[in-house]
Amino acid sequence: MDLGNQIEKSVAAAEPSLGPPPAKQTCSSSVWKHFAVSAADKTKVICNVCKSQISRGRDIKHLSTSAMHNHMHLKHPLLVLSANPPTSTNPPTSTNSSSQPCSAKPSTSTKASSQPCSAPASQFQSPILAAFNAKQAYPPNHPTAKQITNTVGEMICLDLMPYSVVENKGFRKLLNVVAPRYQLPSRWHFSRTVIPQxxxxxxxxxxxxxxxxxxxxxxxxxxxxxxxxxxxxxxxxxxxxxxxxxxxxxxxxxxxxxxxxxxxxxxxxxxxxxxxxxxxxxxxxxxxxxxxxxxxxYFVTDNATNMVKAMADGNYVHIRCMAHTLHLVVTAALKECRGVTNVILIARKITGFVHRSNKAVNKLHKIQEELGLPKNTLVHDVSTRWNSSFHMLQQLLEQRRPLTTMSAEMDLGGVMSHHQWELVQAIVKILQPFEEATRTVCEDVASLSSVIPCVQALKTALTNLKVDADVQALPEKLKMVTTLQSQLAQRFQAVFDDSSGHYFKATLLDPRFKSLPMSLLSTSEFDRLKADVAAEVDAELQADDVSGVPEAASSSSVEIETSGQKSLFWGAMYNLAKPKAKSASSGAMTSRKIVESYLAEDSTESLTSDPAVTFWSKMMQPQPALAHVAMKYLTCPPTxxxxxxxxxxxxxxxxxxxxxxxxxxxxxxxxxxxxxxxxx
Incomplete structure (x- = not known):
């Protein structure tokens, strides 16, 4: 029966043709507007919509409307959903138990009269209706459907999935199990509507x-x-x-x-x-x-000529990527040492062979298991990232025993002598400080203030390596250290010669390294640096119209992490971050006094912290002008x-x-x- 016929017959149901329910009924269920009592048998009713005969029970004194409700839910669900909530569930019988008015106190002698006259609509949803609704598809604007569609779109973005994933059988099967009522839109809906939103x-x-x-x-x-x-x-x-x-x-x-x-x-x-x-x-x-x-x-880019010229033409303060400069330093040093170059070529042949051969991989894992070593694979380097060559050699060194055993049973594409294995160990030791420095400046919390301390730490580490007995024992090692020293000094000289002093200002305003510029600059240069910072503080004071600058906050004592002392790089960084002696300051808090007061404070931060947030955020209240200047420098990334x-x-x-x-x-x-x- 189509929807039009159902609606027409529901209107006709308001005037039942077979007679109304008993006259004594004063409060009845709304289901009675769809039924009439059979004139031939009082225990049966006739559906006004489909004219079906429904039984209400056998005993005339204990009749029920349950069969009538079930009939409507099963045969005429649209009429049930559009009907108003019923006001009572009392059966329309002429017995005393059902003839009480709605306002009368319900009797406890019968089960029928103990039910309230006004029950919630959810009470009338039968299991059949619940099962029927549970299989109905969500409309597109349903909140649950919109949430699932949005989440699928986020999955496509976060996991970089192709739009066609929504057409895959496996994905559709999964959604059909976890959300059977959800209808998955087409790939075009995601590419043109969901992802753009x-x-x-x-x-x-x-x-x-x-x-x-x-x-x-x-x-x-x-x-x-x-x-x-x-x-x-x-x-x-x-x-x-x-x-x-x-x-x-x-x-x-x-x-x-x-x-x-x-x-x-x-x-x-x-x-x-x-x-x-x-x-x-x-x-x-x-x-x-x-x-x-x-x-x-500031604009931070690599050292490409077109980028450098674009920054100059745009009058931007150009910061050259430190990670890219370190790459140039290391690759130049590796190329000048022929013995090191040969070792790297052999390492590439070995790792390339193992990567291409499943037999070699299985053999390597078997030997690792026999030796009680973790089943690690070899790392292949990339020409554009020097640290990938470092990781390749480091992994080879860790797998020296399994690879030596394998080389006796199969051709690995290359074999290293005992001398070359020693050279690999030396290369890893020499390049370790550069790998740590690269990781440090590439962190999300790294700032412009990390450049000078990292360069100085690398210089100190190379100086210590140069006098190391193991390095002096091999000419290739000594040549590599010497070349790294010259390349480092040459390529970072512009940082120390910067007339605008951006790097030194950032270092001065980093509470971890604020004493470092004093040791690297002459007295006149350091005084000029402090005057430049004070001038920026004075400009902030005038711009913000700050008056009555309060005294500097009391010094905080945050312990510097010492775990980095185990390596040459972090040992040098720790020494650079050691607090220096205080200098007395008094008088009115002018911009120069504000800078002097900050430098005199014995406050330190962890080497792995972000001083822009951990230190200067707290100083925003007592010293807002200086804090604004510091944040300008400390939020610029060095790469x-x-x-x-x-x-x-x-x-x-x-x-x-x-x-x-x-x-x-x-x-x-x-x-x-x-x-x-x-x-x-």
């Missing part, structure tokens, strides 16, 4: 964070990457700043924020003019969207790694099995994934 949500979160900038400055990193699976080149831009927001208790809380501002296709030639045009357009768009005119203080890491994600998306993915969709997926992880 998630992209807009992520963009909104970035806007909210940009609107809460502490100090109104942003530092940017940028890089260019070309996919080997397509002809498209991509330009990335990330932003770094300190966000200030109030806690529920009304206290200002500061945290470091890193966000992807844009990843877009660079279709033109990679000239400095084209790069600068794209970067400036992205910055202006965000400034317009946020409505607050924040400024870009462009944040932009380079984005292309690792892009490489997973722009791959052969997703070659038909449009560049616009690739940009949306990368932007959404990066910022979703950062802000969630």
């Amino acid at each position: 998630l992209y807009q949500d992520a963009k909104t979160k970035v806007k909210e964070a940009l609107s809460k900038i502490e100090g109104k400055f942003v530092h940017c990193t940028s890089d260019i990457w070309t996919s080997k699976f397509s002809t498209n080149a991509y330009l990335s831009l990330t932003g770094h700043w300190i966000e200030c927001k109030q806690s529920p208790q009304g206290i200002d809380e500061h945290k470091r924020v890193t966000a992807l501002l844009k990843m877009e296709v660079l279709s033109e030639d990679h000239t400095a003019a084209n790069i600068l045009h794209h970067l400036q357009a992205v910055v202006k768009q965000w400034q317009d969207d946020v409505g607050a005119k924040f400024s870009v203080e 462009s790694v944040s932009s380079e890491r984005i292309f690792s994600t892009a490489g997973d998306i722009v791959s052969p099995h997703r070659s038909r993915l449009l560049p616009l969709h690739a940009e949306e997926l990368v932007f959404t994934k990066y910022n979703m992880e950062k802000f969630n």
